[in-house]
Amino acid sequence: MSGTREQELLSRTALGTFRLNGQFLAVSEELARPAGLTAAWWQVVGAVLREPLPVAGIARTMGITRQSVQRIADLLVTKGLAEYAPNPAHRRAKLLRPTQAGRDAVRKIEPGHAALAARLRTELGEEGFAETVRVLERLSEALERVAEP
Template identity: 80%
Template sequence: MTRAERELQDLLSRTALGVFRLNGQFLAVSEKLARPAGLTASWWQVLGAVLAEPLPVSGIARAMGITRQSVQRIADLLVQEGLAEYLPNPAHRRAKLLAPTQLGRGTIARIEPGHADFAARLAAELGADAFAETARVLERLSEALDSVTAGPPGEPARP
């Protein structure tokens, strides 16, 4: 293995470890922000995914990069608690759309002040331009991973 190849492997490892750490940090912050509204981070994540428009469970899972089964479990709990509801899906008879109820929207609204405060504190620490650039770089990294791991049509994705 060449030195250049080893350096690329090290960059991949550092990036992955950094993202794993960030994931843990964001989950901890999300739990803290969601708790006063009576939500968990995962409930907030799924409910937040359908605020703009109703989506099927598979669409939520795809957007978040998590399994459809875990989204389905949370969606069912949200419906059971009256925070969301299933609506008919004109594009697919069996795959219903998940949508927030008024109670769900109100619950999410209770998170907004803490969310806004945390965003402002993070922007103050990073600087607004660096914060925006960080979001762009992470979005680009996600796109690159999608591209690199997607195999040609008919072939399984490769690691």
């Protein structure tokens, strides 16, 4: 492969991240299935468990398009797992919040989620697991800064 060492590192980082994304999606689908959710539905409901958010805010947090989140949010509302609420800060951008059924569905995922977290902690070690999180967050923040126009 031609190019600089930095280009090689960037390519390896991107390929590793794409693979990791695929692995997380596969594991998430397995964890979410018994609760009657998909990984994408879980992701969107999970984004609003602490506080209701507008679709654009969920999209920003998740790093995906607003249109993708809107499609999933509408589906969650249709399925009774979430609902739209008025947004005092913006009349047209309603807030998405989970219903009790949505909260119950996410709660069904928690035992499998906890078990996977414990297995990863055992595999990586407590400090290694925490360092992995720090490195990924740092990479995301750096890429956000350098990719700005």
